[in-house]
Amino acid sequence: MIDALVLAGSVNNGQLKNLSPEPYEALIKIGSIPMVLYVIRALRSNREVGRIVVVGPPGIKRELPADVIWLESGLTMMENIKKGNALMDSHYLVASSDIPLLTAGSVSGFLALCKELKDDVYFPLIPREVVEKTFPRAQRTYVTFREGVFTGGNLFLVNPQVVEQCLVIGQELVDLRKRVIALARRVGLPLLIKLLLRLLTLQEAQEKVSQMLNIKGRAIICPYPEVGMDIDKPADLEIICQAMGYDLRQSL
Template structure:
């Protein structure tokens, strides 16, 4: 069954990219004459496993600048969680969906198809892809990412999630809190638990399985961390150096 997709394009261009682009929305920052989000749309429409594509963006801001078959738009509400919930209002309540950020222009239709196939190799409610550092840097030597060291290696997070809609209401409050707390160590400790946090910060010996089990327990779901061989899934554009890299790679 095709997977419906929610593309998040609600972020105003008010961060580091503002230094090099006057686009009002980060999704509209141009890469070689094309809005960044258009690369993502093209990849989704090339993917054989993708169904409907719902783009969440400020009304009238992104729609005039992109093209594609049967694109659907819903108004963004500010918070990432609210934007996903807004998109789900127009999607079937019993079909799994993909959440994709609008700033991953290196993804392709093949990568999306193979990622979905990889996720479906094991049952779960929420799939979170990660990319090993050496895989990312081997293909893109100049890429700068935030990495986390676990027992199995050093990884960066992906920007695509596969979700079972049945868990949305249950996990919404905790996902919202996690996103709100991600830049506050003290609040993150309160969410994850002191013992778990100290074990990671002081010992750095957590395994992927332990991390997966912690997230599953925290959210009361079956979560799956998926190690994927495609660094493009984990490379987003949020600063001028990222944009420079993308322009060179996609030239």
């Protein structure tokens, strides 16, 4: 069995605050249900998933099923990962609370792609054509590698033994994740040049990140677009509400 950690501590102080009065993004409703519960349902429906730990504010605790472990969130994502990581003994899933289209099937599919469990961190890359085929109006952040154009997903498989050493640089990389050029500068000029020329390979990027974090990282080309459909802005929420059969105005 694989345990799962759901990160639900993001304060609703970005673009979504104009749509919902909820203090935390995880509590923004789709239909009549907070978005975090859709993620939990997908994980609970998967027979490969064991314990589910949610790190979030006290207000989220009352929304959780009785068998879900709740930990109070801190000030940063890395602090929240550290809290959840303390309960883990072996490789476990990490999911953000804002991917409500996640399904039990996509969780199983991702785990199947990571089945060897020989590396420390597995991170999904979803091909642009896969996203646009299912969600043609989606506006995602894409990076071009020699192998193709990809967007990052929000479901990871991690080894708890390496998490502590990754937290500082990990936070920096998270802060830069939407700023492709700034991220490339951080990882070095040669990679920046190759990125701009669209010559950078997934293997080179994977090796550089692994070197920076002193871990073994593995990029997984993931055919499940729902893994990369996180909600950052109103347009994302509108697309996802429509995909789930809800009217955005009625949901909010």
